[in-house]
Amino acid sequence: MSEPMDVDPETPRGVKRKANDLSVVTAPRRIQALDQDVTNKIAAGEIIVAPVHALKELIENAVDAGSTSLEVLVKEGGLKLLQITDNGHGINKDDLPILCERFTTSKLKAFEDLMSISTYGFRGEALASISHIAHLSVTTKTKDSTCAYRARYEGGRLAPAKPGQSADPKPVAGRQGTQITVEDLFYNVPTRRRAFRSASEEYNKILDMVGRYAVHCDGVAFSCKKHGEAGTTISTQSASSTVDRIRQIYGGTVANEVIEFKSANEQWGFKANGWTTNANYHVKKTTLLLFINHRSVESTNIRKAIESTYSTFLPKGGHPFTYLTLEIDPQRVDVNVHPTKREVNFLNEDEIIDAICNTIRIKLANVDTSRTFTTQTLLPGARPPLMTSHSEIASGSTNQTSATPKSKPYENSLVRTDAKLRTITSMLSPATTAPGKDSTTSVRQEDNEYETSDRELVPCRLLSVKELRAEVRDAMHNELTEIFAGHTFVGIVDERRRLVAIQGGVKLFLVDYGMVSNEYFYQVGLTHFGNFGAIRFDPPLNLKDVLTIAAEHRKATSDNDVGDFDPNEVVQLVLAQLIERREMLHEYFSLEISEDGVLISIPLLLKGYTPSLAKLPNFLLRLGPHVSWTDEKECFATFLRELASFYVPEQLPPSPGPEDLEERLDVELKNRRETIRRAVEHVLFPAFRARLIATKSLMKGGILEVANLKGLYRVFERC
Known part of the structure; x- marks a missing residue:
């Protein structure tokens, strides 16, 4: 009988055992519930990662309150002081005691409300999280109140301004709206506070966030400055247009080259509009201001798609500036997927991104006629570089009133x-x-009549189709x-x-x-996979008769060796294959075949263009031997290639x-x-x-x- 194993109860927690200590086994520890203060600080660390995240939550709350003016004051990158003042509706005095408790909100009552949420904030975690890791004070006044009230919070609860005083909100003088002051952020989390490298870097992040919302929020004036400085770093007026806001925040170089674009689709439930730079402007890093349902978010897929769109218009290494606001039916969006609401999920993502990028591509192609090029020669004694635009060259127009006369362009540069x-x-x-x-x-003209179907768009989540799309992009x-x-x-x-x-x-x-x-038609097939239109035959066609036409023609026009086959046998084999897979063909490709072998419809790839129906028999016949029915990816690829060849x-x-x-x-x-x-x-x-x-x-x-x-x-x- 072996000796009992020794257990060292004094082994410190978290110490990694060495190889020669593998025989030492500690006693199992009991599971205990964490203290409420610990759980609150853990949650606060997930939501408020840096001063800029606290500011984002406060800006969204202020805009939700109907503010038309926001003033941001920052000290030491927001770690020492972060203050935002708005002129919104204010907070009712009776709501101040629970203002900083977790999950207290005026925007959400039942879980089902998440399906239709249209405000910035909804979980009631922002102020609660801030109060656990900073000294928080709130001064607010509603329209009906005779005075403002100031309250201080610590750990989610009301706290007295000085020891021995009452924690109840104090009446003070103030204007309508709310002023939230956050002091000594992360004072009780020293490790997190020491992780920030410099106050200037955090201030730049704050400026970027304020600038994004200043561009997006029409009718709202924004200002941001450092504590102790007279001038403001960012200042926009409520009546400024979007282009003026871009000019004030990102400079005239960007604002002078932006073009507006719009895209919408009722079936996918989205509307998109924004401003993006043309081919005259490019920088080393993409600047993307993305708002989904008016919430500033990030999307790697949208960023990569826009960069890919611009890769055909900009020099190698060049990137655009794009401001995009995307409004999607709230029932199609899941906003509750990230603690800081930095990311969202929505249906038909690939299709919506493709539609937006196609709109941008068309806009760039149209504006491309006025691109400006600079030419330079290496020959000694040559003339100075000449800058002309395509539109000026085509029209032959020149500005005679310019102070510097323009040289006549060389004929070999006329386009x-x-x-x-x-x-x-x-x-x-x-x-x-x-x-x-x-x-x-x-x-x-085509004699076809087009009808719009109310069928819901089906998102394609098949990995094989996504791989085929990626192969095209590569x-x-x-x-x-x-x-x-x-x-x-x-x-x-x-x-x-x-x-x-x-x-x-x-x-x-x-x-x-x-x-x-x-x-082209192969790429259309991949893009519209599962959502094809349909060309319907009236009356429907007998599939066996159509296949027989192709088989007999193949036998009559083939050589003796190649044409030595029985047309009826081939027709029966292909007919059985198509009828057996008719549900898949109808669902994915809108190729509808009845149980008794009647061809009802074929896919529609491009409106305004009808393929030659003389090629239809051969197309259907080739679906038998030339489509790999046993492998999913090869099946889709070969079918779409045959469909493209038919078109x-x-x-x-x-x-x-x-x-x-x-x-x-x-x-x-x-x-x-x-x-x-x-x-x-x-x-x-x-x-x-x-x-x-x-x-x-x-x-x-x-x-x-x-x-x-x-x-x-x-x-x-x-x-």
């Missing part, structure tokens, strides 16, 4: 920026149009994406080989619009020569050619400009540079 100036189609002979018809009206070619985002459509060059010409800057490119369309405009024979004229041209083929021409110029390429992420794969045959204006001038100069 056509207006798509209406001249296109290839405008230079073609009108002989191909019907007599008596204008060329602009000869294009047959494969982005920045320079090529910028070319498409700011291109000018020149015209269709070859219909049979699906080539068009576009202009990007001073360069001319040939683009395989079939290859680019394939990549690519079909190849058509070239237009007949002038000697053939229209009488020898099939009417249906002519109409389809005109439809494709209209779709390519007025639907597809504007869509590419708005949201295409050009991947590196497009560099291999998708786009070819055919002319460079400056290079051509060098050739002509030698002639």
Whole structure:
């Protein structure tokens, strides 16, 4: 029998045992409830991490109280003194005794109220937390009160101003509103107080927070200054516009380059608006002022998405300034996910971010016509650098009243920026149009009727789809994406080989619009996954008959070896696969098939453009052998690739020569050619400009540079 194990009851808590002491086992300790004071200080340490967090809570409370003026006074970075004075509704005297108790609030009564909360604060923890780690005093006066009342708090309870005095609130002289004074922050948490490196660093954080709310809160005047100084560091007026506030806080360099943007979607329940800098402005670090339901928050996903959007417009290492206020249906937002309310969760995050970034991308692309470039030469004795804008060059306008006369721009720097100036189609002979018809009206319009569905948008939380989206972002070619985002459509060059010409800057490119369309529709499929529109057939189609058309055509046009198969057997196999997976196809891709094999609808990827239904049989037939049905990620990727291929405009024979004229041209083929021409110029390429992420794969045959204006001038100069 082994000897009993020795237990050392005097081993201090928290001491790590050494390797040779592994045989020593301490007695199990009993579980006890922490003292209330300890729990309050722990909670205070989670909510008030630094002086700036205390100030954020106080600013939000002041704005919730209907204030139109906020004055902030700071001493030693807020550690010695942090005071905020507002002219809001004030606090009723009867509420002062429980003002600093935990979870006392006027904004929340039941847990269900969190689903519709629209105020800044709601948990009633801010003042309680501050009172446990600082000396807190409150002076307040309501509209109906004859005087103001001052109360001091320690540990969440009323405390006397001096020993032996009563702790009840004292009547004092004061104006309407509330003044909250926080002194000696973290006086009883010396470790936390010593962790702050410098008072100036904390003051800069406070200035940043005050500046954010000063930009956002319309109709509220803000001021912030150091204790003992006469001048204010930040001062904004209540009547100032948003741009004026940005100018006063962040400088004229930013304010002169900001552009306004707005985005909204009723299905996703959001409205977004804000101001962001154009491509003339860039700094080394992104400045993002983000407000969700008027609460200053941080979002890594939104920041990265905006930086990715600007990567195609700014030089390498350049970052923008963006002020974004996002209003989301409160029922779609969970605000109670972070102790300091620094982060929130909301539904349809990916879709909302994509919509906002697309709006910003379109705005930047439109403003890109007035970007300012500085050119410099290394040749000795050259002229000083010339600064001109695209809009001035295009219009030929110059400011004759300027004190410094502008030099005439070099011809090899002239860039056509207006798509209406001249296109290839405008230079073609009108002989191909019907007599008596204008060329602009000869294009047959789509006969489809569009209806808006009230179906709720389904957020995509599938990891496989998110990985496929990430692969597209990782494969982005920045320079090529910028070319498409700011291109000018020149015209269709070859219909049979699906080539068009576009202009990007001073360069001319040939683009395989079939290859680019394939990549674009694949990206649309990933973005709208689970939320596709639908093209409904009236009457519905018999799926077996459609598959039979494709199978018989494949057998008739294939070689003997490849075409040696039974069409009926292939049709039955593919039909069984599609019917078996019809629920998944309907839920994810809006491809609706009935139990008895009737094709009801196919996905709609782009409004205003209908794919060739002549390609429908082959598309459905290829879904059998060319989709990896056994693996989720491969299934989605291969299906979307097949869907994108179906949506690519079909190849058509070239237009007949002038000697053939229209009488020898099939009417249906002519109409389809005109439809494709209209779709390519007025639907597809504007869509590419708005949201295409050009991947590196497009560099291999998708786009070819055919002319460079400056290079051509060098050739002509030698002639």
